[in-house]
Amino acid sequence: MTKLTLKQLEPFAYGYMHCKSDNISMRIASGLYSLCENVPLDIRPKTCLASLDRAHAGSIVNCMGIIYDCGCGMQCKDYFIRDEMEKYPEYKEQLAEYLEYFKNKVTYDIFKKTCSQNELDLMANNTLWGGTWGGHANPNYGMFVALGTEKLREKVLCHKKEHPEAGEWYDASLLILDAVDVLGKRFRALSAELIQSDPENARIYQRIYNALGIVPQKPATDFMTACQSFALIFYLDGRDTPGTFDQYMGQYFTDSEEDNEILEGLWQEFHRTRTWNLCISGSDENWNDKTNTLSYAILRTAKKYKYNTPNLTMRCHRNTPEDLIDLAVSVIGTGIGMPVLYNDEVVCPALEALGIPPHDSHLYAMNGCNQIDIQGKSHMGLEDGEICLLKCLEYALHNGKCLITDKVCGPRTGDAKKVKSFDELFALYKKQVEHAVKTATSLSNRSQRAFSENAPNPLRSMLIEGCLEKGKDYKSGGPLYNYGQILTEALADTADSLINIKHFVFDTRKYTMEQVVDALEKDYEGYEEMYNDFSSSPLKFGNDIEEVDTLCADIQRHYFTELMKYKTFRDSENGTYGGGLSTFQRTGRYGSSCGASASGRHKGDVNIADSIGSVPGKDVHGPTALLKSVMHYDQSLAKSGFVMQMKFDKQMFNSPKGQAAFKAIVKTYFKNGGQQLTSNVLDAAELQDALLHPENHKNLIVRVGGYSDYFVNLSDALKENIINRTIISL
Numbered sequence: 141m142t143k144l145t146l147k148q149l150e151p152f153a154y155g156y157m158h159c160k161s162d163n164i165s166m167r168i169a170s171g172l173y174s175l176c177e178n179v180p181l182d183i184r185p186k187t188c189l190a191s192l193d194r195a196h197a198g199s200i201v202n203c204m205g206i207i208y209d210c211g212c213g214m215q216c217k218d219y220f221i222r223d224e225m226e227k228y229p230e231y232k233e234q235l236a237e238y239l240e241y242f243k244n245k246v247t248y249d250i251f252k253k254t255c256s257q258n259e260l261d262l263m264a265n266n267t268l269w270g271g272t273w274g275g276h277a278n279p280n281y282g283m284f285v286a287l288g289t290e291k292l293r294e295k296v297l298c299h300k301k302e303h304p305e306a307g308e309w310y311d312a313s314l315l316i317l318d319a320v321d322v323l324g325k326r327f328r329a330l331s332a333e334l335i336q337s338d339p340e341n342a343r344i345y346q347r348i349y350n351a352l353g354i355v356p357q358k359p360a361t362d363f364m365t366a367c368q369s370f371a372l373i374f375y376l377d378g379r380d381t382p383g384t385f386d387q388y389m390g391q392y393f394t395d396s397e398e399d400n401e402i403l404e405g406l407w408q409e410f411h412r413t414r415t416w417n418l419c420i421s422g423s424d425e426n427w428n429d430k431t432n433t434l435s436y437a438i439l440r441t442a443k444k445y446k447y448n449t450p451n452l453t454m455r456c457h458r459n460t461p462e463d464l465i466d467l468a469v470s471v472i473g474t475g476i477g478m479p480v481l482y483n484d485e486v487v488c489p490a491l492e493a494l495g496i497p498p499h500d501s502h503l504y505a506m507n508g509c510n511q512i513d514i515q516g517k518s519h520m521g522l523e524d525g526e527i528c529l530l531k532c533l534e535y536a537l538h539n540g541k542c543l544i545t546d547k548v549c550g551p552r553t554g555d556a557k558k559v560k561s562f563d564e565l566f567a568l569y570k571k572q573v574e575h576a577v578k579t580a581t582s583l584s585n586r587s588q589r590a591f592s593e594n595a596p597n598p599l600r601s602m603l604i605e606g607c608l609e610k611g612k613d614y615k616s617g618g619p620l621y622n623y624g625q626i627l628t629e630a631l632a633d634t635a636d637s638l639i640n641i642k643h644f645v646f647d648t649r650k651y652t653m654e655q656v657v658d659a660l661e662k663d664y665e666g667y668e669e670m671y672n673d674f675s676s677s678p679l680k681f682g683n684d685i686e687e688v689d690t691l692c693a694d695i696q697r698h699y700f701t702e703l704m705k706y707k708t709f710r711d712s713e714n715g716t717y718g719g720g721l722s723t724f725q726r727t728g729r730y731g732s733s734c735g736a737s738a739s740g741r742h743k744g745d746v747n748i749a750d751s752i753g754s755v756p757g758k759d760v761h762g763p764t765a766l767l768k769s770v771m772h773y774d775q776s777l778a779k780s781g782f783v784m785q786m787k788f789d790k791q792m793f794n795s796p797k798g799q800a801a802f803k804a805i806v807k808t809y810f811k812n813g814g815q816q817l818t819s820n821v822l823d824a825a826e827l828q829d830a831l832l833h834p835e836n837h838k839n840l841i842v843r844v845g846g847y848s849d850y851f852v853n854l855s856d857a858l859k860e861n862i863i864n865r866t867i868i869s870l
Contacts, residue, residue, distance in 0.1 A: 153206035165312035188405030190327035191371035210378035213247025213595030266733035270525035271587020279603035280516025282388025303611030312598035328352035383505035390432035422455035425498035457484035477843030509846025510781025518621035530630035543735025588709035622711035625780035635692035636739035675740025682754025684765035718779020723845030728857025746857035751785035756864035
């Protein structure tokens, strides 16, 4: 067995430490170059392509103690380095030096040192968070595929002449291109060896070998070379989000048997490595449809494999082909929760209201779960933070006190027991929200600064328009658009709570504010009648009740408008923050962190709203009523994904009548201002059986709060949340 060198043990750290420049971008580029030069390689025949594995168990990320992650920045795994010191005593001294050097360079830890104790408490009890990581990205992978490293190198050198003051920053980009070339040459040499040693898969290795004779240095010439070029840069970049894949790869795709084999191989790799979001179709600024042959092939591939990943998004608009919609509906009917449907007619104007011109707003793609980005032109946060509105109401009702920890976490806005009107109470709530917004955006901006100064990204900067042109990093205001996105939790819960207080305290006067506050502090102990009144009240969002729906829309409008008062660190002049709602897997955690609420919910109950719709199970008047409620929101205010999640009966959905009804729902919702629709197609009996016999349902997929996952993998809180959702029979 060949003895590992220190370079092979910790390739990134070695390159970073041995860089002759003190420039942080150069050091990161040097680390990535060393990684490409020294990391062990393999080629998985099923993938049909050669690429680094930076995501999966056993991947290169899990084989190093010192890592640069494109989303999380610098990381240092203390335990891993210490294990290496024991295993390789001959390198103990050097590894100890690495550990000492890098333990103070972890990007998150640098940010955390800027946080006050109150801010840490607010994050710990799930009131809010801000920043903490660098976010997802949509680089212009299509430009890399179309140019190759040689022409991209020329572009870097051209802009370097324009900005001599940023010379080393440009040199970092050039070194990254050298690293990609090295990686391509190493993979080509490996494929040549495998042609001889693995004759069963020699055909695939030969194809890879031939492609790597062209790319990454030269422009791609067909779908194979395009995908191979894409795979090299995409996985080196951390396998984040392909974005509008059909748009920049469609010109190479012929729909031949070979091209479909390559697509399916890449799809399997996307799934294995948990790639985030791939977006298809859409419109241009003149509302011309941009669907192509690859758009259809991607839907067919998703239907064939029925994977829960990658997230698949389809953009819809007035001229979307009917047969594309039909195919998408048949894919949704498999139960994978995808494609998620987005409405260009709402998203594009919302982006244009920020100042993004139509020719760029129509380039938007989804990122991560459901966040919005401009492909190859922006750093939109993805995401920058999140606020639980129900927790803000808790602070308003208890003068800043958290009912879970008994700490005073919110501002002292006054004694809610003494308020004389609903408007006065609503004003207290708004003050808490405004404080939370100020705190979350402040945290996010400090996080952005920490990433800008300590974890720049020379790789992504080359592939985002504006960075090379300005001589500024992707994380330092280089992209054309540098807006922010703060997400939302418990929107409907907050409305349900406030409307109950309005009705039972100020309208009917059955209870006093003193009684309500006391009941919530005691988790309704001794107030069982009030709990029954609150929980069984028909005044619940999602049932087409004008008063409730108007209040919920007011809550959303106030919050999103407040966010837009603040600017990002990335662009302190134009980088406005915007709001969205994409709960991911955090819903249960937020519910468990909230005290009893006036919606008729006990302390720590995990069953809170997982989308912009109702609290699960509280919409009792059918899908039309639910959508009419949701249409009260001004969804053009949402600058990030504003997730509407619905659950449909599997048997009914997959009938011709059911699918026609679903299409009618989508078209009506989008025509009336809906931004997004996520569809779960499930069988209630199957869900219940999966709780009792998970071993029989390992492939059961459900949509959570912005992504799909296997039901058996979810926490008990998320399982309960999903089962409680109303199943719609079409």
